[in-house]
Amino acid sequence: MKVLSIGGGGGMGRTTARTALGFPFVEEIVLAGIDHERADRFARSLNDPRIRAIYLDITDENALRQAIRQCDVVLNSAGPFFRFGLPVLRAAIAEGKNYCDICDDWEPTLDMFALDEEARRQGVTAVIGLGASPGIANLLAVKAAEQLDEVHELYSAWRLSNAHNEDDGFFDENEANTDAAAVHLVHCLSEKIPLVRDGRVEDRLPLEHCGFDYPGVGKLDIWTIGHPEAVTLPRHYTGLRNCLNGMLGVETIIDDLHQLADHVRAGAMSLEQAAALLTSDGGREKRRQRLQEHEGPDAPGILAFAGGLKDGRPARAGARLRHVPSGGMSAVTGIPHALFLPLLHQGAVKGSGVFSPEQAIDADAFFALLNGFVEGRDCGLTVTFAH
Known part of the structure; x- marks a missing residue:
């Protein structure tokens, strides 16, 4: 699996990349964004030949689509999403590539739902808002x-x-x-x-x-x-x-x-x-x-x-x-984002279309994976009930 991580040099994207490198089925991760120097420095620090950085201005549609064309899955961490969510998803669908982001704005969320029919036609699975909240x-x-x-x-x-x-x-x-x-x-x-x-x-x-x-x-x-x-x-x-x-x-x-x-x-x-x-x-x-x-x-x-x-x-x-991955907001957002990859690989994500997490993802499979990134190997999912 070849992954394009847009905004991958930022705090959320760096956690996502570190997490994704732990999955053996991931062949390559390309960090793409305008802060190429930091992304490149980060990629080289990991000492793993599967990760590299490229410069990408996502407002350049041709460059964006060309970068997407080279991958299997797009992970989008480039916010704020009320500015940058919709155009990246639209480009991923046009190129027929599966997609996941950490969109935390409601307006572009509704705009991206409007691309559901097009995603189905292209055979694309897109999950929007897979971080902490939403996610x-x-x-x-x-x-x-x-x-x-x-x-x-x-x-x-x-x-x-x-x-x-x-x-x-x-x-x-x-x-x-x-x-x-x-x-x-x-x-x-x-x-x-x-x-x-x-x-x-x-x-x-x-x-x-x-x-x-x-x-x-x-x-x-x-x-x-x-x-x-x-x-x-x-x-x-x-x-x-x-x-x-x-x-x-x-x-x-x-x-x-x-x-x-x-x-x-x-x-x-x-x-x-x-x-x-x-x-x-x-x-x-x-x-x-x-x-x-x-x-x-x-x-x-x-x-x-x-x-x-x-x-x-x-x-x-x-x-x-009771417990979440240590590392602050970057970890509790970036790790769930990366979990899209094994969920997709395992078939624990619904078929083609544009979905929110509750519509597409097997919750039990998600929390089982999350356990592996929490100290003590247990996120402490607690469900309570009362009449």
Whole structure:
């Protein structure tokens, strides 16, 4: 299997590449992006003849398609995806190549679903949003929903304090400041989200509060954010009355987040300016420390909650991980992305078309593979249930 890793020199892409090199069926990995110097330095550091780097400007459609033409599978880590997701998928489908990305924006997710018929005609399997959230969160939702006969509510959530990267030796000053992840976060806080609330799809502003009783844990509070789970899960679980994705444990900074989002919506600052404000002068680390001061030692990091009926009675179910791969956000996103390759190789991914993770991937097969990348060889998948 020959793999083209677009954006492969970035933090997520580097983890994806390291993981993919561990699969014996992978013959070649080509890291492609505009930061060729860093990608090349990283590739050479691995001392493996199967990996190399090329310069690629993905806004150059001819160059993009030529690079894709040489591979079997495209792994796309190039964000923000509201800018770069759709054109890369379109090129992969045009070249008849299987595809997976870590798209965490809902708008391009819907645009990419519109390419489903074309992907089927070309015999392409494309999974969008296979990282942490979306990705792990979606498949936790599958495990929670499996406990019920009817699912009426489906929530996924993650802890913002976990959204940090650890220096792998190739972290540079630009990546530490106004990076794609920070731009993405501001975008998700400032744009309306089409949420299923009380059985209707409504465009709602982010940072709405929602509380629910998670079985075995108790009351949890989350604040909505514009991630794709809120628009993909209702496509798979029809008839939901409420569905959203949110952040856990942001009570102490919620006013700051509201203020930042208001400034962007009012045009007082651009996405890039707001992202720079979030990350300047150690802002990301200070925010993380502030959040962690108010978290308990057993605070869940990523989870899903389902409410509905079991045996005709109201019931609740939850699914969460006790452990995730070490290495910060890059690891918990990049490793699931790389797992697309063995899942595809094993036949644990649905046939041709454009899919979200819950539509295409065998959740049990995914978590079995993830176990191999968590300290102690067990991610601690915990499913709880209560009437």
